[in-house]
Amino acid sequence: MFQLLGLWAQALCAYTQETGYIQWLLFHPLERGRGEAVARTVAEGLFADSLLRQVAYTHGVRYRFRRRGQWFCVEGEATPEGLFTFFHVLRGAIQRFPQRLQQNAIPLVENPPELSRSFQVAYEDTLPVDLSPLALTQYFTRYWQAGGVGGVLRGKIPMPLLHLGREVVAGSVSEAYWPPQPPPTLSSPAHQGPGVVYIRWQLNGSPSLAAWAALWQQADALLHYLCAERQIACQAQWVPFAKGLELWIETGLPYATYQAAQDFLSRPFRPSPQRLPAFFTWIHRAENFLLAGWWACLWQIPQLPTAIPTLSPKELRRAARGWQLIAYTWNL
Amino acid sequence: MGTSLWGLLGLIYGQVIDLQSGKPRLVTFPELGSKRPLLWVALAWRHPPAYQELGRIVAFLVAQEDTINPSSAALRRQLGSLGGHLSLWSMPEGAAVCLTVPRSMAVEAVGWLYAALRALPLQDSLAWQRLRQRAAKAWIGFSLRQEVEWLLRGRPLLPPSLDWPQALAYIQRYLAPESLHIIFGGGLSFREKFQIGRLPLKISLKSVSDSLPSLVTPPLPDTLIQNLWAYPGYVGLAVEGPLSWKERLAFREAFLSRWQREAPPLQWSMQLKGRTHLLLQARVDGRSYAFLRRLSTLAAQDSLEARAWQAAFELFFRKVCAHPEEYPDLWITPVLMGDTLGLSDSLPAQVWQSGWPFRARGIWMGNESLASDTVVFAPPPARPPAVAVPDFLWTGPGLPPLGEWAAAFRLFWKPGCSRPCELSAYYRTARERKRLTQYLHQLRLELIQTHQIPPEALEIYLRPLPAGFPPKAIRFRCFSC
Numbered sequence: 001m002f003q004l005l006g007l008w009a010q011a012l013c014a015y016t017q018e019t020g021y022i023q024w025l026l027f028h029p030l031e032r033g034r035g036e037a038v039a040r041t042v043a044e045g046l047f048a049d050s051l052l053r054q055v056a057y058t059h060g061v062r063y064r065f066r067r068r069g070q071w072f073c074v075e076g077e078a079t080p081e082g083l084f085t086f087f088h089v090l091r092g093a094i095q096r097f098p099q100r101l102q103q104n105a106i107p108l109v110e111n112p113p114e115l116s117r118s119f120q121v122a123y124e125d126t127l128p129v130d131l132s133p134l135a136l137t138q139y140f141t142r143y144w145q146a147g148g149v150g151g152v153l154r155g156k157i158p159m160p161l162l163h164l165g166r167e168v169v170a171g172s173v174s175e176a177y178w179p180p181q182p183p184p185t186l187s188s189p190a191h192q193g194p195g196v197v198y199i200r201w202q203l204n205g206s207p208s209l210a211a212w213a214a215l216w217q218q219a220d221a222l223l224h225y226l227c228a229e230r231q232i233a234c235q236a237q238w239v240p241f242a243k244g245l246e247l248w249i250e251t252g253l254p255y256a257t258y259q260a261a262q263d264f265l266s267r268p269f270r271p272s273p274q275r276l277p278a279f280f281t282w283i284h285r286a287e288n289f290l291l292a293g294w295w296a297c298l299w300q301i302p303q304l305p306t307a308i309p310t311l312s313p314k315e316l317r318r319a320a321r322g323w324q325l326i327a328y329t330w331n332l
Numbered sequence: 333m334g335t336s337l338w339g340l341l342g343l344i345y346g347q348v349i350d351l352q353s354g355k356p357r358l359v360t361f362p363e364l365g366s367k368r369p370l371l372w373v374a375l376a377w378r379h380p381p382a383y384q385e386l387g388r389i390v391a392f393l394v395a396q397e398d399t400i401n402p403s404s405a406a407l408r409r410q411l412g413s414l415g416g417h418l419s420l421w422s423m424p425e426g427a428a429v430c431l432t433v434p435r436s437m438a439v440e441a442v443g444w445l446y447a448a449l450r451a452l453p454l455q456d457s458l459a460w461q462r463l464r465q466r467a468a469k470a471w472i473g474f475s476l477r478q479e480v481e482w483l484l485r486g487r488p489l490l491p492p493s494l495d496w497p498q499a500l501a502y503i504q505r506y507l508a509p510e511s512l513h514i515i516f517g518g519g520l521s522f523r524e525k526f527q528i529g530r531l532p533l534k535i536s537l538k539s540v541s542d543s544l545p546s547l548v549t550p551p552l553p554d555t556l557i558q559n560l561w562a563y564p565g566y567v568g569l570a571v572e573g574p575l576s577w578k579e580r581l582a583f584r585e586a587f588l589s590r591w592q593r594e595a596p597p598l599q600w601s602m603q604l605k606g607r608t609h610l611l612l613q614a615r616v617d618g619r620s621y622a623f624l625r626r627l628s629t630l631a632a633q634d635s636l637e638a639r640a641w642q643a644a645f646e647l648f649f650r651k652v653c654a655h656p657e658e659y660p661d662l663w664i665t666p667v668l669m670g671d672t673l674g675l676s677d678s679l680p681a682q683v684w685q686s687g688w689p690f691r692a693r694g695i696w697m698g699n700e701s702l703a704s705d706t707v708v709f710a711p712p713p714a715r716p717p718a719v720a721v722p723d724f725l726w727t728g729p730g731l732p733p734l735g736e737w738a739a740a741f742r743l744f745w746k747p748g749c750s751r752p753c754e755l756s757a758y759y760r761t762a763r764e765r766k767r768l769t770q771y772l773h774q775l776r777l778e779l780i781q782t783h784q785i786p787p788e789a790l791e792i793y794l795r796p797l798p799a800g801f802p803p804k805a806i807r808f809r810c811f812s813c
Binding site: 017018019020021049052053057058059060062077078079081082084085088089091092093095155160189274275276277278279280281282284285286287289306307308 | 343365367368369370410413414415416417432433434436437593636639640643644645647650651653654655657658725727728729799800801802
């Protein structure tokens with residue numbers, strides 16, 4: 001039963017569901033949250049392999065590159081058949097990459113898109129980066145060749161695909177976590193204008209479904225408060241890590257948002273079983289499909305609930321005890 | 333009464349409509365399955381195209397958006413305990429309030445929608461005033477997207493009149509129980525249908541929806557606007573697509589696939605419009621703009637492109653079935669228009685190769701910067717080749733699609749062709765050669781005997797496996813005559 005419903009491994013997590021297609025994610029951490037340009041150049045160069053692109057085109061495999069907090073991610077969707085062929089060719093592309101690098105066939109990505117700006121500022125990832133062939137090779141070897149990449153599959157996953165996926169994503173993701181450092185200008189309050197409010201919950205005990213449900217409830221309630229009740233911030237990125245969650249709230253009113261968030265978080269929080277159906281809906285909705293799988297993978301939760309979880313108030317309260325909460329804000 | 337509307341033309345996804353007097357029409361899609369963790373349900377009603385804005389505000393009213401009102405707040409709390417996620421939909425065809433809930437909450441979700449309908453204010457209330465103010469404020473903000481949408485729909489750029497008598501008339505005309513549709517993105521058990529049928533819905537509204545005017549879209553003028561204030565061009569186009577729903581989705585995927593490959597837009601969105609059109613809005617650079625201007629026929633240039641379009645269509649279809657809540661247009665519009673939505677995940681190969689004409693009219697916002705950005709743009713050939721040269725790469729699983737190959741072959745092959753087509757397999761080690769040769773002979777024999785391919789037109793080849801190439805690949809390839 002366990003095998004049928006969901007599989008979890010250190011590097012590749014697979015959550016089987018009868019959706020007919022698969023959402024997939026390959027990710028690796030950026031050391032100290034820096035080096036996005038190198039990571040992006042390597043990943044985009046790898047996926048620019050002509051055979052890989054051709055297979056992606058003819059088999060309808062979609063993918064995009066994205067930074068989320070300290071992680072660099074390649075995420076996409078495909079049919080099981082298409083993804084099987086794609087992974088097969090990706091394995092070949094990984095072998096061909098050093099040769100293509102020698103032939104200068106890798107385009108450099110020096111200016112990552114604006115989307116990552118809040119992460120770049122927080123991690124001071126704006127320093128000049130070394131995009132020399134040696135640096136790219138080292139980076140590629142460390143993550144893509146020596147198994148530093150993790151993976152998540154969610155959807156209809158046939159066994160052959162799972163085995164192949166484990167060959168492509170063969171190592172183990174580094175446990176290292178690099179929280180963003182408070183910016184040096186933190187002593188002065190953030191002024192009106194584009195900014196970020198950063199909130200981090202760090203678990204005290206080990207992750208569990210109860211801790212997940214409780215933490216989700218507080219994060220969701222906070223965002224509901226900021227968006228629907230206070231109407232000051234409605235955009236946030238959820239970035240899970242091995243023992244907690246980061247919320248990166250993007251707003252034009254960072255100071256007011258920060259104050260409102262502080263107000264909300266200073267109130268006593270009591271997770272409720274009545275919110276479990278909403279948690280269940282959140283896990284399975286299309287827009288969170290991959291995020292929920294990734295979160296569960298990082299927290300080593302072997303399978304996603306297939307029915308509304310039954311957790312008592314006591315279990316939820318116990319799971320919510322002793323969280324470490326950190327919040328700060330800065331301008332972009 | 334259950335009316336199954338599928339079975340024709342091999343359709344695999346069709347709707348089932350259940351009618352009960354004095355109750356909303358219950359529409360389910362049993363083939364979407366009943367084991368998925370979530371269920372999407374929409375409470376939808378028709379209205380004339382001119383009432384799209386009013387429909388949107390009434391949908392807000394039904395969804396109990398005004399949480400200051402105590403009864404609305406209570407309903408919202410109740411929704412929270414169901415784990416429901418609300419979304420609203422309003423188009424020229426009608427409007428809807430949609431709920432995504434855990435599968436086990438199907439009956440409760442309909443119960444909540446009925447309760448929300450019963451709580452609908454039938455007199456000028458504070459809730460209405462607040463929503464009206466909100467709509468008026470939204471109108472003040474500048475939105476190019478919305479403005480273009482209004483222009484595309486042939487509507488004047490005037491704020492909708494939002495007085496209460498008009499809203500009440502709208503509610504009384506279009507929200508009577510018999511005029512409503514409850515659409516489920518999935519199937520229901522008999523027990524659930526029975527329980528839903530017993531749910532009370534007592535609201536004093538009389539249906540007059542039979543007098544709805546038909547959806548006739550006036551011909552859209554093609555307008556070129558000199559847009560001097562920003563570089564990326566903006567287009568808002570009504571693209572004419574095929575009549576059948578399935579083909580229209582195929583057309584959409586083929587167009588997006590070609591566009592993304594040759595000249596990707598910066599941003600885009602696409603919606604279904606009426607029975608024949610797709611509404612496209614996009615920010616485009618010069619190359620992408622020129623691509624749209626020049627595209628006149630959308631047909632696969634070779635079998636590789638046809639294969640890619642088929643794969644894109646298949647993926648889209650599976651996404652639609654897995655997450656119906658993401659595609660309300662597709663599920664609600666045909667039901668409101670009284671059409672049968674018959675979908676399947678594949679189309680005959682000939683459809684991709686014969687293609688469709690591409691006709692787009694609407695608003696083209698551009699300037700000279702766009703024109704100068706098209707220097708590198710190589711114009712495509714005036715007409716795609718009438719018949720594509722077959723070139724298929726099959727990598728499994730299952731059996732090679734011999735029927736599809738033979739169909740493409742028959743379209744292509746002429747007796748005068750000098751070079752026979754090739755059927756190739758790839759070996760890793762010498763030991764595999766014997767087995768693969770036998771397998772290729774077997775495939776060739778089947779193509780000749782079952783699919784009537786002339787023996788002189790087909791040869792077999794064994795080739796070493798290139799690096800990174802799938803080991804079980806079989807290639808069927810022809811050459812220009």
